[in-house]
Amino acid sequence: MSRRSTLLTNIGSLVTNDPAVDGSPLGLLTDAAVVVEGDRVAWVGAARSAPEGTDEAVDAGGRAVVPGFVDSHAHLVFAGDRTAEFNARMSGRAYTAGGIRTTVAATRAATDAELDANVARFVREALRQGTTVLECKSGYGLTVEDEARALRVAGRHTDEVTYLGAHVVAPEYADDPAGYVDLVTGPMLDACAPHARWVDVFCERGAFDGDQARAVLAAGAARGLVPRVHANQLTEGPGVQLAVELGAASADHCTHLGDADVTALASSDTVATLLPGAEFSTRAVYPDARRLLDAGATVALSTDCNPGSSFTTSVPFCIAVAVREMGMTPDEALWAATAGGAAALRRTDVGRVAVGARADLALLDAPSHVHLAYRPGVPLVSAVWRAGVREV
Structure with missing residues (x-):
């Protein structure tokens, strides 16, 4: 049985924690997309280059996505x-x-x-x-x-x-x-x-x-x-x-x-x-x-x-x-x-958004992760995927 796939696209700011992306610890991508297959991240890149044919597409509306x-x-x-x-x-x-x-x-x-x-x-x-x-x-x-x-x-x-x-x-x-x-x-x-x-x-x-x-x-x-x-x-x-x-x-x-x-x-x-x-x-x-x-x-x-x-x-x-x-x-x-x-926790499968990592993602109701500190006390997390399953 094939694994269900989801395209999360139109991400204004994506934190990958992959320094190879931009040379910084956060590995920031703008105008980004992520493809999830089953419980894993299958693809990360520019939204314009995202693969087609996923089972579901979610429009992030220019908002930020960070690792769970x-x-x-x-x-x-x-x-x-x-x-x-x-x-x-x-x-x-x-x-x-x-x-x-x-x-x-x-x-x-x-x-x-x-x-x-x-x-x-x-x-x-x-x-x-x-x-x-x-x-x-x-x-x-x-x-x-x-x-x-x-x-x-x-x-x-x-x-x-x-x-x-x-x-x-x-x-x-x-x-x-x-x-x-x-x-x-x-x-x-x-x-x-x-x-x-x-x-x-x-x-x-x-x-x-x-x-x-x-x-x-x-x-x-x-x-x-x-x-x-x-x-x-x-x-x-x-x-x-x-x-x-x-x-x-x-x-x-x-x-x-x-x-x-x-x-x-x-x-x-x-x-x-x-x-x-x-x-x-x-x-x-x-x-x-x-x-x-x-x-x-x-x-x-x-x-x-x-x-x-x-x-x-x-x-x-x-x-x-x-x-x-x-x-x-x-x-x-x-x-x-x-x-x-x-x-x-000595784990490399979580805490990042990279191909092969567990698909743990949080969509923020904000254009940047900086809002987590900039807007203290505000419930900014609007959606959460854990191991590829949308939980929130």
Whole structure:
């Protein structure tokens, strides 16, 4: 059976992320067209040269098309929310209701069906805003069974599933963090490894120190999971150096970096994934993207969607904040949210519009991708194709 084909034509500005197009990282084409066959991009070029005979034609009306966003850091398997915590924080009051433990309790009490429905809702919400690839972590169960079921739920919605049993020390082990690390690297890993691609750890004061994080990542790697690290979010610490040393795909947050951290990232394949939603929602200092980019580091932008510190699924919002607050240009921010996210997931089939790539496309109700930062908060994504299927 032949694969259905679609011609998307009259594209005013097409971001391909293929430098061969124009010598720039975005690989911009004007007056462009794209042919999709099945789930892949089959042709890219000038609209006037587009092949004929496709099953369907879509007129972009001179608007911009960008690759689907690749959100490489999200915590979607949870129940409840933390409205009271956010409200207190934004009102200048101390909040003492337990933070992440509130979410852990709600998540443990939720049914599989409730958790699945929540993830499905967030995935749909993200898709409407142009996100076609989502990574999803566990980390709000913190028992063997609750972490394993979180990964099973996540796996129904994405292939990019991350084991984050080492999110914080479980409340039952508050007085025995070493015992919890033993659980995370032993029985919990045994139950979770078959359901995950990645292993992650929150390497931070109040969570896991460098030695504990190393043990978690090494144990995961021994089971075939690829490391990622929550690194240097709240303070300078060993997270970034550990990520680079162990060949982690990404070091995420990267808010507080020393010169050696920047140099290490710039000289490695570890992607610095920046999560401006977290700083926005906690009124914290933003990471210095300009410093990382000027040093030559690969930078990704992601939402960090979670109920405590960044309850957003909007990559366009993160792009706008990164441009306004983190020293990124609109071009750099878009690249980071597409090709950068793909690099953080070690994928070459997404985050770009090129022959053979997966057909993930977002049509903007705007003449240029710059409008993502120029018109913050405006729902500019008017159509989305994921793996060749129009979803929005």
